[in-house]
Amino acid sequence: MKTVALIEDDADLLALLRYNIEKEGFRVVVSSTGKGAIELCRREKPAVLVLDIMLPDTDGIEICRRIRSHPDLARLPVIFLTARASEGDKILGLELGANDYMVKPFSVRELIARIRNQLRGQQSPERVLRADAIELDRDSCSVRLDGKPLTLTATEFRLLDFLMSRPGVVFSREQLLDYVWGVDHAVTDRTVDVHILRLRQKVESDPANPTLIRSVRGFGYLFEASKPEEHADRT
Numbered sequence: 001m002k003t004v005a006l007i008e009d010d011a012d013l014l015a016l017l018r019y020n021i022e023k024e025g026f027r028v029v030v031s032s033t034g035k036g037a038i039e040l041c042r043r044e045k046p047a048v049l050v051l052d053i054m055l056p057d058t059d060g061i062e063i064c065r066r067i068r069s070h071p072d073l074a075r076l077p078v079i080f081l082t083a084r085a086s087e088g089d090k091i092l093g094l095e096l097g098a099n100d101y102m103v104k105p106f107s108v109r110e111l112i113a114r115i116r117n118q119l120r121g122q123q124s125p126e127r128v129l130r131a132d133a134i135e136l137d138r139d140s141c142s143v144r145l146d147g148k149p150l151t152l153t154a155t156e157f158r159l160l161d162f163l164m165s166r167p168g169v170v171f172s173r174e175q176l177l178d179y180v181w182g183v184d185h186a187v188t189d190r191t192v193d194v195h196i197l198r199l200r201q202k203v204e205s206d207p208a209n210p211t212l213i214r215s216v217r218g219f220g221y222l223f224e225a226s227k228p229e230e231h232a233d234r235t
Contacts (some may be wrong), residue, residue, distance in 0.1 A: 003027045004115060005046035007037055007063070008081065009055050017050070020108045021115070034058025038066055041073050048118050050111070051098075053082040068097040069178035071158060077118040079111070129164045131225030132212065134203055136164055145203060155180065156199050163213065163223035172220040196221055 004026045008014040011032065018028045029044045031037060034055040041049060053060035060080065067073045079100040094101060100114050129136040135144040141157055143150040152160065158180045173189040181187055200207040214224050
């Protein structure tokens with residue numbers, strides 16, 4: 001049974017939506033405030049988040065921004081509910097990472113259809129990532145280089161996983177801190193440089209002249225393999 005997280009401060013609307021979404025066969029977890037929204041999503045692992053923008057304690061847009069910066073939640077589909085109907089508000093919400101945007105008042109049946117649409121677009125995350133001589137297995141949290149086991153720390157594994165799954169994309173140090181260490185991290189940009197250096201020493205044939213984990217001056221880092229691949233090995 002798929003879980004839908006619903007964050008809405010209007011008690012009547014919250015009850016109405018919960019009743020109708022549950023009637024369609026979903027499990028629903030709810031909150032009437034934005035406080036604790038990130039923890040709710042981490043704990044319940046919803047397939048879709050339905051999020052009111054105008055909450056009494058936290059702006060829904062800020063919650064969405066934090067979700068997109070969280071390593072465990074970055075791919076969670078977010079549907080905004082809002083009374084803000086201007087084109088500018090819609091564009092802002094979508095640019096900040098919302099997958100869909102519904103203006104109040106709206107049809108509950110349409111909302112459920114949009115939830116189902118988000119679920120249809122979901123794919124199971126790939127279990128194994130391969131690029132050049134590196135093979136990363138997410139299930140066993142293991143990495144092989146040229147077929148031989150490679151010893152990485154948990155943070156190095158998350159950093160390599162994140163970069164390998166997004167080849168060719170440049171990320172700033174701040175973005176890597178948010179995605180790999182979490183939005184509530186208490187570390188500095190220098191931490192990223194140190195971990196990149198250590199990771200290069202383990203995966204690059206010539207760490208002084210890296211070809212996989214590259215620096216982009218003035219921007220950050222990217223993973224660039226000659227033949228990046230993803231394999232859904234689900235045996």
